[in-house]
Amino acid sequence: MKNTIISAAIIVMFFISVSVFSFPSYTGYSGAPGSSGNCASTCHGSSGGTIQISGFPTQYTPGQAYIITISHNGGQTIRNFNGSCRIGTGSSNAGVISAGTSTSVYNTAGETNGVHLSSNSLNSATFNWTAPSSGTGTVKLYIAGHQGSKNDPNTNIILTATEIISGIPGINGNIPTEITLFQNYPNPFNSETIISYSVPKQGNVKLDIYNVAGEKMETMVDGYKESGYYMIAWDASNYASGVYYYRLTVGDRDITKRMTLLK
Numbered sequence: 001m002k003n004t005i006i007s008a009a010i011i012v013m014f015f016i017s018v019s020v021f022s023f024p025s026y027t028g029y030s031g032a033p034g035s036s037g038n039c040a041s042t043c044h045g046s047s048g049g050t051i052q053i054s055g056f057p058t059q060y061t062p063g064q065a066y067i068i069t070i071s072h073n074g075g076q077t078i079r080n081f082n083g084s085c086r087i088g089t090g091s092s093n094a095g096v097i098s099a100g101t102s103t104s105v106y107n108t109a110g111e112t113n114g115v116h117l118s119s120n121s122l123n124s125a126t127f128n129w130t131a132p133s134s135g136t137g138t139v140k141l142y143i144a145g146h147q148g149s150k151n152d153p154n155t156n157i158i159l160t161a162t163e164i165i166s167g168i169p170g171i172n173g174n175i176p177t178e179i180t181l182f183q184n185y186p187n188p189f190n191s192e193t194i195i196s197y198s199v200p201k202q203g204n205v206k207l208d209i210y211n212v213a214g215e216k217m218e219t220m221v222d223g224y225k226e227s228g229y230y231m232i233a234w235d236a237s238n239y240a241s242g243v244y245y246y247r248l249t250v251g252d253r254d255i256t257k258r259m260t261l262l263k
Helices: 002-020
Strands: 051-054 065-072 078-087 096-099 103-108 111-117 124-130 139-147 154-168 192-199 203-211 216-225 228-235 242-250 253-261
Touching (some): 078 096, 192 203, 192 242
Antiparallel strands (some): 051 065, 078 139, 139 154, 203 216, 203 242
């Protein structure tokens, strides 16, 4: 009888242990299309997590390597997370993810290039993402992370990066002699279009997107550029059909053009 009581106590302790803690060995739950869902470490938990991502670009250069950092800005440590990067809104992998500090990659059904923590309950970690080849277009990074024990907060993140089509010194060896904002192509367009511009000398460049009410929708470029011709893709899949304006600002000069989104 005594042994029976002890065995029962062990079983109860086992189930208490399982119910208290999350399941950090679960993989394939980054929330990306084709994955097993968006629950990072367990199929329980709540909203309100504080996990954050830094280092993932809003505009990527094809073939360039980026160091991505995962951390939290409050609450408990990151129990674990799952992450993957996809082309557009589809299930094909975008670029290559490799392990960094305190992370490892995994290969499972639906997520053949996923990443998660290599050990549980950390404050931060890093992983590497090498951007895909030219012509891939818009990509999305999916991250689902869990903090604390089984019923504590989950965080679900989707970050979008558009491809910098080119940034070359000149076209056919020519260096631009004036600031030019070209008409976007195609126009009208469905979801994605290419915006091209040129700057004759190095300096700060800004490219913004506005709606017809004059409200700024996105900043596509904001920083230092060498003299040259540039093209960048604008992913408008999250915006409604209609007329939009794009404005190039170089020093005290600005140029605005109109484009039409038709879905």
